[in-house]
Amino acid sequence: MKAPVRKQIGVIGAGTCSNETRSLAEAVGKEIAKKGAVLLCGGLGGVMEAAAYGAKLEGGMTIGILPGTCREDANPWIDIAILSGMGHARNALIAQSSDALIAVSGEYGTLSEMAFGLKMGKPVFVLDCKWKIEGVKRARSPQEAVEFALALIKNQYRTGKLNEEQEKSNEE
Amino acid sequence: MKAPVRKQIGVIGAGTCSNETRSLAEAVGKEIAKKGAVLLCGGLGGVMEAAAYGAKLEGGMTIGILPGTCREDANPWIDIAILSGMGHARNALIAQSSDALIAVSGEYGTLSEMAFGLKMGKPVFVLDCKWKIEGVKRARSPQEAVEFALALIKNQYRTGKLNEEQEKSNEE
Amino acid sequence: MKAPVRKQIGVIGAGTCSNETRSLAEAVGKEIAKKGAVLLCGGLGGVMEAAAYGAKLEGGMTIGILPGTCREDANPWIDIAILSGMGHARNALIAQSSDALIAVSGEYGTLSEMAFGLKMGKPVFVLDCKWKIEGVKRARSPQEAVEFALALIKNQYRTGKLNEEQEKSNEE
Amino acid sequence: MKAPVRKQIGVIGAGTCSNETRSLAEAVGKEIAKKGAVLLCGGLGGVMEAAAYGAKLEGGMTIGILPGTCREDANPWIDIAILSGMGHARNALIAQSSDALIAVSGEYGTLSEMAFGLKMGKPVFVLDCKWKIEGVKRARSPQEAVEFALALIKNQYRTGKLNEEQEKSNEE
Numbered sequence: 001m002k003a004p005v006r007k008q009i010g011v012i013g014a015g016t017c018s019n020e021t022r023s024l025a026e027a028v029g030k031e032i033a034k035k036g037a038v039l040l041c042g043g044l045g046g047v048m049e050a051a052a053y054g055a056k057l058e059g060g061m062t063i064g065i066l067p068g069t070c071r072e073d074a075n076p077w078i079d080i081a082i083l084s085g086m087g088h089a090r091n092a093l094i095a096q097s098s099d100a101l102i103a104v105s106g107e108y109g110t111l112s113e114m115a116f117g118l119k120m121g122k123p124v125f126v127l128d129c130k131w132k133i134e135g136v137k138r139a140r141s142p143q144e145a146v147e148f149a150l151a152l153i154k155n156q157y158r159t160g161k162l163n164e165e166q167e168k169s170n171e172e
Numbered sequence: 173m174k175a176p177v178r179k180q181i182g183v184i185g186a187g188t189c190s191n192e193t194r195s196l197a198e199a200v201g202k203e204i205a206k207k208g209a210v211l212l213c214g215g216l217g218g219v220m221e222a223a224a225y226g227a228k229l230e231g232g233m234t235i236g237i238l239p240g241t242c243r244e245d246a247n248p249w250i251d252i253a254i255l256s257g258m259g260h261a262r263n264a265l266i267a268q269s270s271d272a273l274i275a276v277s278g279e280y281g282t283l284s285e286m287a288f289g290l291k292m293g294k295p296v297f298v299l300d301c302k303w304k305i306e307g308v309k310r311a312r313s314p315q316e317a318v319e320f321a322l323a324l325i326k327n328q329y330r331t332g333k334l335n336e337e338q339e340k341s342n343e344e
Numbered sequence: 345m346k347a348p349v350r351k352q353i354g355v356i357g358a359g360t361c362s363n364e365t366r367s368l369a370e371a372v373g374k375e376i377a378k379k380g381a382v383l384l385c386g387g388l389g390g391v392m393e394a395a396a397y398g399a400k401l402e403g404g405m406t407i408g409i410l411p412g413t414c415r416e417d418a419n420p421w422i423d424i425a426i427l428s429g430m431g432h433a434r435n436a437l438i439a440q441s442s443d444a445l446i447a448v449s450g451e452y453g454t455l456s457e458m459a460f461g462l463k464m465g466k467p468v469f470v471l472d473c474k475w476k477i478e479g480v481k482r483a484r485s486p487q488e489a490v491e492f493a494l495a496l497i498k499n500q501y502r503t504g505k506l507n508e509e510q511e512k513s514n515e516e
Numbered sequence: 517m518k519a520p521v522r523k524q525i526g527v528i529g530a531g532t533c534s535n536e537t538r539s540l541a542e543a544v545g546k547e548i549a550k551k552g553a554v555l556l557c558g559g560l561g562g563v564m565e566a567a568a569y570g571a572k573l574e575g576g577m578t579i580g581i582l583p584g585t586c587r588e589d590a591n592p593w594i595d596i597a598i599l600s601g602m603g604h605a606r607n608a609l610i611a612q613s614s615d616a617l618i619a620v621s622g623e624y625g626t627l628s629e630m631a632f633g634l635k636m637g638k639p640v641f642v643l644d645c646k647w648k649i650e651g652v653k654r655a656r657s658p659q660e661a662v663e664f665a666l667a668l669i670k671n672q673y674r675t676g677k678l679n680e681e682q683e684k685s686n687e688e
Contacts, residue, residue, distance in 0.1 A: 069612050076674045083612045087429035089264035096585055096599045112287035119280035158592045248502045255440045257603035268413055268427045330420045433608035452635035459628035
């Protein structure tokens with residue numbers, strides 16, 4: 001357990017989107033998984049689904065914080081479903097639980113998440129964003145967004161320790 | 173109880189603000205009270221306090237939906253304190269519980285509330301706002317903001333009925 | 345504004361109930377209003393509606409913290425509707441925003457609110473309760489429940505001050 | 517991705533506890549991991565920490581839904597931290613996101629989670645519980661609790677499909 005705590009990157013965007021946006025989101029998800037980070041998202045369709053799909057293509061881990069109370073609402077690429085039952089207010093939880101946020105296009109819901117991220121002092125990156133909000137960082141590609149996001153998240157290490165044998169059996 | 177349900181107008185803005193912004197917020201609060209609507213806000217300082225103060229100057233009713241769990245955090249002009257203990261996520265509750273929103277200046281927290289309001293299909297008015305967000309309506313004065321907001325909220329009537337004597341004793 | 349902040353008493357109980365339970369809840373609501381306290385509840389039917397009705401019979405003020413996002417879900421005796429959109433989690437907000445809680449009968453939802461109230465250190469009274477939970481206070485009548493609850497809530501005074509004329513115009 | 521969605525079992529209990537309770541919780545965590553389920557908990561100390569430690573001993577996956585906003589608050593055995601910032605209201609999210617709940621001893625917070633679980637129709641098991649609440653199932657051992665809980669959760673299968681090669685690379 002000397003390994004650092006896995007970084008959690010939130011990918012935010014609309015529940016329905018163009019194919020172009022979908023491709024960007026998928027590439028972001030792939031990149032997050034390749035780098036060993038955990039993908040957090042709202043668990044539904046559109047950008048959330050494309051990003052989760054991308055992450056699973058690379059064997060990554062995907063968490064969905066859903067607005068409702070039903071596991072079946074999660075898109076098929078979500079490993080862990082947090083059923084908030086809080087509706088729109090769950091956007092605050094996504095921003096809060098993410099070490100950094102990457103917005104891909106997006107509508108008002110995404111804007112609320114970006115605003116929360118900025119308010120909470122998180123790095124907020126955007127790909128293809130229609131709003132101009134000071135503090136938001138524009139990325140030129142999914143790769144750049146993930147790389148820069150990871151660079152801005154400080155490492156955190158586990159303080160707990162299993163014994164050596166257990167460590168070994170936990171290594172993947 | 174044939175009287176319509178009282179309209180609830182949310183006033184949103186930063187917890188610290190300039191004197192100019194404070195004056196605008198106070199005028200918004202006064203106007204809301206004069207029109208017989210209920211003022212909803214985040215219950216803290218700055219714009220929230222100025223608006224609540226304005227409403228109390230006119231004998232209005234003020235509700236604060238606070239981020240914390242402590243009544244003492246409410247500014248002195250709050251009649252009813254909803255202690256959400258939800259931190260930033262309470263912004264969603266303010267937007268959701270307001271029939272219309274009026275933003276006075278504001279920072280990222282306000283932006284999240286505006287975004288929620290728009291997402292929920294509420295009328296969102298701004299006075300002195302630095303962001304350009306499609307869907308937001310610019311008001312030229314506190315009076316205009318309140319007047320236009322009220323015009324856009326549809327009336328709702330109570331379905332319940334007390335008997336005549338009780339009605340009378342409930343009239344204020 | 346030298347008047348103390350109005351005490352907020354939460355009345356909790358099931359959304360459907362027997363006539364006997366309804367009578368108890370109505371009497372609790374009446375008593376709360378008579379004493380000048382504000383009634384908080386979940387805003388729906390059954391115990392919540394009976395308590396709110398009782399409070400309105402006495403000209404009281406009623407606040408409903410609803411699970412959903414729709415004003416129309418509130419029972420007809422709710423003055424101010426807080427639309428939490430949080431489902432069951434709103435039970436925590438009711439407990440947290442109440443200076444004391446009075447449970448009238450009740451099911452699992454009520455049990456969660458009682459548990460929250462106890463966890464938060466609030467006085468929790470019950471009328472006709474099927475569970476035995478240490479820390480819960482049994483009241484012999486609605487009058488006793490409200491009287492004892494009020495006695496346990498410490499007074500809080502407003503720190504803000506309007507000028508004398510304004511004070512006067514705000515007195516009801 | 518023909519594999520069923522992993523079952524999520526919530527382990528609930530107090531933030532400080534006796535050694536005996538700790539041993540029970542650790543055994544519950546181990547059993548959950550052995551059976552391939554995901555451990556959900558509140559992410560803090562006491563029962564939550566012991567259960568997460570047990571799960572990690574067996575190479576399991578652990579999710580903490582924390583009341584606060586700080587990753588450092590999570591106990592050292594939490595893989596994924598959901599930072600709710602909602603205080604006590606997060607208890608509803610734990611109950612809601614768990615397919616079944618296992619309470620190990622516990623105080624008022626645990627009681628609120630049990631109540632939510634019952635309200636939401638989830639199987640709720642207890643080990644060493646001081647309250648008698650109808651609907652709660654008493655287990656005689658950690659093994660029995662986990663086995664019976666899993667038996668009551670219906671399988672859910674992913675509807676999405678990666679291609680064969682990707683499937684293979686995602687198998688662990």
